[in-house]
Amino acid sequence: xxxxxxxxxLPDGTSTDLLVDxxxxxxxxxxxxxxxxxxxxxxxxxALPGLVDLHTHLREPGFEQSExxxxxxRAAAAGGFTAVHAMANTSPVxxxxxxxxxxxxxxxxxxYVTVRPIGAVTVGLAGERLSxxxxxxxxxxxxxxxxxxxxxxxDALLMRRALEYxxxxxxxxxxxxxxxxxxxxxxxxxxxxSSELGLAGWxxxxxxxxxxxxxxxxxxxxxxxxxxxxxxxxxxxxxxWAKARGIRVTAEVTPHHLLLDEQLAGSYDARFKVNPPxxxxxxxxxxxxxLADGVIDIVATDHAPHPLESKECAWQEASFGMVGLExxxxxxxxxxxxxxxxxxxxxxRVLSRTPAAIGQLAxxxxxxxxxxxxNFTLVDPTARRTFSAQQLHGxxxxxPYIGRELPGRIVATVHRGTATVLDGELRxxxxxxxxx
Amino acid sequence: xxxxxxxRELDLATAVGILDLAxxxxxxxxxxxxxxxxxxxxxxxxxxFEDSTRTRLSFEAAAKxxxxxxxxxxxxxxxxxxxESLKDTAQTIAAMGIDAVVLRHPASGAARVLADSEWIDxxxxxxxxxxxxxxxxxxxxxxxxxxxxxGDASRGRSLDxxxxxxxxxxxxxxxxxxxxxxxxxLGASVHLVGxxxxxxxxxxxxxxxxxxxxxxxxxxxxxxxxxxxxxSERMRAAFFPHEREYARQWGLDDARLAxxxxxxxxxxxxxxxxGLEISSAAADSARSVVLDQVTNGVSIRMAVLYLVLSGGxx
Numbered sequence: 001x002x003x004x005x006x007x008x009x010l011p012d013g014t015s016t017d018l019l020v021d022x023x024x025x026x027x028x029x030x031x032x033x034x035x036x037x038x039x040x041x042x043x044x045x046x047a048l049p050g051l052v053d054l055h056t057h058l059r060e061p062g063f064e065q066s067e068x069x070x071x072x073x074r075a076a077a078a079g080g081f082t083a084v085h086a087m088a089n090t091s092p093v094x095x096x097x098x099x100x101x102x103x104x105x106x107x108x109x110x111x112y113v114t115v116r117p118i119g120a121v122t123v124g125l126a127g128e129r130l131s132x133x134x135x136x137x138x139x140x141x142x143x144x145x146x147x148x149x150x151x152x153x154x155d156a157l158l159m160r161r162a163l164e165y166x167x168x169x170x171x172x173x174x175x176x177x178x179x180x181x182x183x184x185x186x187x188x189x190x191x192x193x194s195s196e197l198g199l200a201g202w203x204x205x206x207x208x209x210x211x212x213x214x215x216x217x218x219x220x221x222x223x224x225x226x227x228x229x230x231x232x233x234x235x236x237x238x239x240x241w242a243k244a245r246g247i248r249v250t251a252e253v254t255p256h257h258l259l260l261d262e263q264l265a266g267s268y269d270a271r272f273k274v275n276p277p278x279x280x281x282x283x284x285x286x287x288x289x290x291l292a293d294g295v296i297d298i299v300a301t302d303h304a305p306h307p308l309e310s311k312e313c314a315w316q317e318a319s320f321g322m323v324g325l326e327x328x329x330x331x332x333x334x335x336x337x338x339x340x341x342x343x344x345x346x347x348x349r350v351l352s353r354t355p356a357a358i359g360q361l362a363x364x365x366x367x368x369x370x371x372x373x374x375n376f377t378l379v380d381p382t383a384r385r386t387f388s389a390q391q392l393h394g395x396x397x398x399x400p401y402i403g404r405e406l407p408g409r410i411v412a413t414v415h416r417g418t419a420t421v422l423d424g425e426l427r428x429x430x431x432x433x434x435x436x
Numbered sequence: 437x438x439x440x441x442x443x444r445e446l447d448l449a450t451a452v453g454i455l456d457l458a459x460x461x462x463x464x465x466x467x468x469x470x471x472x473x474x475x476x477x478x479x480x481x482x483x484x485f486e487d488s489t490r491t492r493l494s495f496e497a498a499a500k501x502x503x504x505x506x507x508x509x510x511x512x513x514x515x516x517x518x519x520e521s522l523k524d525t526a527q528t529i530a531a532m533g534i535d536a537v538v539l540r541h542p543a544s545g546a547a548r549v550l551a552d553s554e555w556i557d558x559x560x561x562x563x564x565x566x567x568x569x570x571x572x573x574x575x576x577x578x579x580x581x582x583x584x585x586x587g588d589a590s591r592g593r594s595l596d597x598x599x600x601x602x603x604x605x606x607x608x609x610x611x612x613x614x615x616x617x618x619x620x621x622l623g624a625s626v627h628l629v630g631x632x633x634x635x636x637x638x639x640x641x642x643x644x645x646x647x648x649x650x651x652x653x654x655x656x657x658x659x660x661x662x663x664x665x666x667x668s669e670r671m672r673a674a675f676f677p678h679e680r681e682y683a684r685q686w687g688l689d690d691a692r693l694a695x696x697x698x699x700x701x702x703x704x705x706x707x708x709x710x711g712l713e714i715s716s717a718a719a720d721s722a723r724s725v726v727l728d729q730v731t732n733g734v735s736i737r738m739a740v741l742y743l744v745l746s747g748g749x750x
Contacts, residue, residue, distance in 0.1 A: 191637060191638050192636075192638025192639075192641040192642075193638070194638075195636030195637055195639065195642075196613070196638075196642075197544060197545065198544035198545075198567035198568030198569070198613060199567075199568075200567075201637060267548075267552070268544070268545030268546075268548045268549050269549075270549075309521065309523075312521075312523055312553075313521055313522055313523065314543030314544075314546040314549050315543060315544065315545050316543035316544065316545075317521075317543055
């Protein structure tokens with residue numbers, strides 16, 4: 001099927017029609033027409049390159065009650081994504097070529113998004129010995145990002161070796177920065193509020209100390225480092241310092257850390273329990289500023305689905321994590337676009353081009369050019385909606401935004417020339433799988 | 437009052453009202469038949485996900501003196517490890533027909549979660565949630581201070597101007613938290629003392645003064661010294677090096693006891709580690725009101741159960 005999009009506003013602010021055929025953009029300009037093409041009237045809609053998430057938990061294999069590759073792919077498409085990087089903390093852990101190939105091929109089969117598996121750094125995420133990094137890199141899944149996300153590679157020697165070894169395959173280590181001893185039993189950001197609430201604190205220093213150590217290790221061995229879900233003002237300063245010294249470090253922030261702060265823990269509503277925890281209001285402001293000035297390179301969702309029973313309980317008993325694929329762009333708009341800190345061109349950079357570059361995912365360096373793969377999304381930034389479970393398409397509903405008014409709405413998403421979302425609705429599985 | 441989850445929900449008038457109602461309840465205890473029929477036909481469920489025989493018995497005695505029926509559920513250790521969730525247990529008990537839940541739970545905020553949920557519609561009384569709060573302990577402590585000071589002339593009074601020093605593991609103490617907020621509401625001033633490791637981060641934003649020197653605090657001549665229980669597992673987690681060092685620095689020993697004014701109240705929420713945070717002489721001295729605290733606990737819990745079950749205002 002060919003697609004004719006008319007009147008879309010590109011990230012640079014210009015308007016254009018787009019013609020899509022055989023998976024690529026074949027024509028740009030005004031007054032385009034094509035007989036037989038499906039026409040999408042995009043007048044006043046913002047076109048963005050397909051969003052790329054560097055941090056998604058798809059839960060398959062092993063935790064299919066929370067999410068599957070299919071349900072997570074659908075949630076991603078509904079949120080404007082055309083590629084996701086699937087974290088390794090599945091069961092079995094993605095620490096062998098077999099597991100990563102299975103996950104990647106399921107993604108291919110369903111066709112909603114490109115699924116790029118992330119490989120575990122250590123066997124079973126146990127932090128003891130390196131996993132089959134080379135085998136995963138050379139597998140059909142061509143893994144380039146390695147992470148023990150959920151746990152930190154806290155052993156300094158193992159981290160050094162991992163940083164060095166992945167260089168062999170052009171890979172990058174994505175570190176979940178959390179000093180384990182400083183965060184035993186931790187429940188929320190440590191500070192005056194955690195003291196009042198009687199919840200064990202997760203101190204900022206437990207994140208900042210690991211980031212500081214890792215940037216120095218990366219400098220020492222000349223490796224690339226990616227810092228997952230940076231959450232504190234202090235971490236921003238460490239990364240700023242490292243970049244100024246020429247250390248090859250990139251950093252991500254989640255949408256929720258850009259919008260929500262620790263005060264929400266006061267309700268003991270476990271939907272707000274996440275790791276790293278929601279921080280102080282001043283941290284939120286520092287993260288926004290750092291995203292605007294480039295110290296933080298990308299936004300990544302840390303989409304973390306959990307079944308109801310993991311959240312319908314006392315805070316200490318609840319699982320860490322929030323779903324975030326469907327809400328990500330709206331939250332970014334609310335936090336930094338509507339305030340004027342980021343333009344839509346910046347959004348395209350932090351949610352598509354740079355995450356694709358870090359993940360070494362081809363096809364995202366020159367969007368909206370003739371011959372480029374047709375991966376894009378159309379957004380109505382003027383829409384406002386009260387976020388509800390109806391807007392979630394994955395298997396879990398642990399969203400912190402339910403009941404909150406958010407700006408923006410995804411109207412259409414196109415993955416490799418196939419519409420995965422049209423008129424704000426996901427296209428059927430058979431249609432997407434057949435064409436994708 | 438629908439629930440009692442935190443003393444921070446209580447304004448001055450409500451707090452004084454509860455203490456006054458507890459005075460009436462205490463009068464009942466002195467009758468030939470120390471029982472009321474006020475709550476006849478109502479059922480109170482004690483849900484104890486954490487061991488606390490004292491608190492459970494106190495609530496049980498309070499409910500029975502008001503004529504209510506009491507059923508009790510106790511689960512040792514973590515509810516999750518036993519596969520028994522707060523939701524399932526609460527709904528199971530609720531299905532038996534109950535009017536109020538007295539909840540003791542190792543997780544901070546558990547009572548709030550239960551009250552905010554739609555799992556049950558019974559009244560919820562927080563009988564201690566993790567390291568967050570223990571509201572009826574705060575109330576019984578305030579009642580004991582007021583009664584010791586003013587005797588039969590207590591009704592209607594706040595604790596204006598009273599100077600209370602609380603000593604020990606503030607960080608992990610729900611008793612300390614409930615006392616801090618309630619005593620502030622009642623007009624008392626609070627001084628917290630302990631090793632830096634056991635004083636919570638951000639304490640400078642609490643409505644208290646704090647320090648590490650118990651001798652200096654005693655030299656200030658406080659009206660009340662409240663010693664908190666210290667658990668030996670804190671020592672293993674490097675909060676302090678050794679029990680003997682703790683006792684030497686922060687224990688109410690005989691020498692410190694001797695330096696207290698004769699009318700200084702010595703309090704302890706129990707159970708006491710004699711020889712660690714409090715010496716036997718201090719625990720058994722004329723200044724000690726430890727057993728009054730236990731007695732008054734029943735009156736306070738009668739008042740609280742009455743208020744949540746009658747929906748009345750204090």
